[in-house]
Amino acid sequence: MSLNFNFSEEQKMLEESVYRWATSWLEPQMEHAYEADEMPSTLFKETANLGINGIVFEEKHGGAGMGYVETLIAYENIARVSNALSMTVGASQTLCFDNFRRNATEAQRISVLPKACSGEWIGCLGITEPNAGSDAMSMTTKAEKKGDRYIINGSKIFITNAPVAQFMVFYAKTDPNAGPKGISTFFFEIDKYKDKGYKCEKIKKWGMRTSPTGLVTFEDMELPEENLVGGLNKGVAVLTSGLCTERITLSGCTLGSQRSCLELSIKYAKERVQFKKPIAEFQSIQEKIADMYTGYLASKWLAYSAASFCDSLTNKSGGKGTDLDRMAAASLLFCGEMGTKIALDAIQIHGGYGYCTEYAISRHFLDQKLWEIGAGTSEVRRMIIARELYRDNFQSGR
Ligand SMILES: Cc1cc2nc3c(=O)[nH]c(=O)nc-3n(C[C@H](O)[C@H](O)[C@H](O)COP(=O)(O)OP(=O)(O)OC[C@H]3O[C@@H](n4cnc5c(N)ncnc54)[C@H](O)[C@@H]3O)c2cc1C
Incomplete structure (x- = not known):
């Protein structure tokens, strides 16, 4: 029996629609917005139209009733253009509103979630x-x-x-x-x-x-x-269970950057000619491209398997003392560190042009480093993984 690593038709449509929007609406404004350090003011209205804002919320609250796999798909595909704005959407919708939703009373949900879904409110x-x-x-x-x-x-x-x-x-x-x-x-x-x-x-x-x-x-x-x-x-339970879904879904920010770094590097290596040959023909460039691809694939399936495991749980929740806690920490640990390595390789392939702000690759590189720090540093994630492994001696095999 094979394991099914394929996205469903609905998931593929989500991937395509988010990426199409990111390339047509976000990309043309990113160089200027990055220079000015300004978030596009209608960002959350745009993501509302795409159905991303309440992606895991129930339909009665204005949501799409999907899961954390779909959230990860959405964040990965925004991050293929902007890692930073993918984080901003995730900080609002997952860290703030989803965490609130999972702990709020029904009356509290009704008063808050529709405004989050419509993009009227941004959260932190x-x-x-x-x-x-x-x-x-x-x-x-x-x-x-x-x-x-x-x-x-x-x-x-x-x-x-x-x-x-x-x-x-x-x-x-x-x-x-x-x-x-x-x-x-x-x-x-x-x-x-x-x-x-x-x-x-x-x-x-x-x-x-x-x-x-x-x-x-x-x-x-x-x-x-x-x-x-x-x-x-009861704040600690709220905080630690929220950090699990945060670490899994925000792995999408680094996945998007990793994928773009790879795609942009393949294109550039084929076009850039030195010593009368495309640099793609040089073995040391091929090694980097092959390592970038392998790193992206390993990151991708680690993150998606953690999201899928989360979606399979009745309460879709983790926290201290759960397998999900360890998997979430492992997901962002690996994706974060691999993302920095891939972004550095991408800059190297682009040579001096990779050092210039006009090239999107420089933004992916600058944004990517955050994923070894934010949502608990790499050091803290390793502490969590070891703590959880000692707890159950890796009996679950996850
Ligand atoms: C751009 C950005 C966005 C952020 N967004 C949010 C947000 O929305 N909400 C929020 O609450 N926070 C947010 N953070 C904060 C982020 O989660 C913290 O920066 C992070 O948890 C680390 O805390 P610190 O910066 O105080 O570093 P410190 O805890 O001071 O750590 C400094 C260094 O010491 C290491 N260290 C600390 N303790 C240990 C230990 N026991 N063993 C080994 N090494 C250790 C760390 O790993 C790190 O390398 C954001 C940070 C940034 C930069």
Whole structure:
């Protein structure tokens, strides 16, 4: 019996429609947008029209009722043109809104998800703090209960989309003496709190330009207790299960860049003539192309098998102590590191032209490095994989 590694007709149509849109709508504006570090203002309306925004949400909430495999297909195909904007879409739809959806009450879902699906609202997720990065549990943002309200104080750094977002999900200590068991998840509509304890400053970056990143500050921001999601002091389960789907689907950002680097390099190597021959004929260039292809294929099937495993689970959820936790970490670890290697090889094949901003290859290279850092660094992913392997001695074989 063979294993079926083929996309269904519906999945192929999704791949084609997203890539067609990315090449016709995104590509012509990318060089300028990257230089200016500006997200195209109608991006989320465009992705709404493509059905990407609520891809895993139920139809009654405005979604498409698909799975994480389809999410990965969508993110890979946006990233074939822009890794950064694929991350921005993923940060809003997967990190923020999907995480919210999986933990919210039905009433909370109804009030939020349709606005996410239509592109009216862009979302962001706040875990990282200036002094709590890899050690996220050491966060110090506090939510102190006063009557029926929580008073929020603290800050969150490197928050994708914060400078343009209308909705935020974040984690804060509700019981600072209880360690990880004292963390809760909150959400709020950003526009209601501007000048009422919420501030955001845009951070300048050399890569992932066009994807806006912010430093968020909370100063005595008062949130009603209804803005708690997933239960009091239950934030760690929300956070770790969210990180699983985040690591799997955002592997698509690096897959898209890997694929483009390979395609652009094959084309360039065939066209570029040196020593009276296309450089494609030189063995050292062929080695790079062959290694890029092999790396992409290995990355692709690792990520898609993790997404497919996630879709096969009844709750489509991972978190600490699950096989999915290990697979998700492995997916982004391998894809992230392979993506950097492939992007470096692509620059080398393009020679001096690869060093110029006019060539898309330079953006893939600059964006790609983030995938060894964001969503938990490579070092942290290795720690998770080892922890989960020691837990079950690899009994599941996954
Ligand atoms: C462009 C961008 C977008 C981002 N988007 C978001 C977002 O939307 N929301 C959000 O909450 N965060 C976001 N982040 C933050 C990101 O998740 C963190 O940068 C990441 O988790 C690492 O934290 P840190 O930068 O504080 O590094 P640190 O934790 O300070 O790590 C520094 C170095 O030390 C290593 N290190 C740390 N601890 C260990 C250890 N125990 N063993 C071995 N090595 C270790 C790290 O691997 C790293 O190499 C984003 C970051 C960037 C750059």
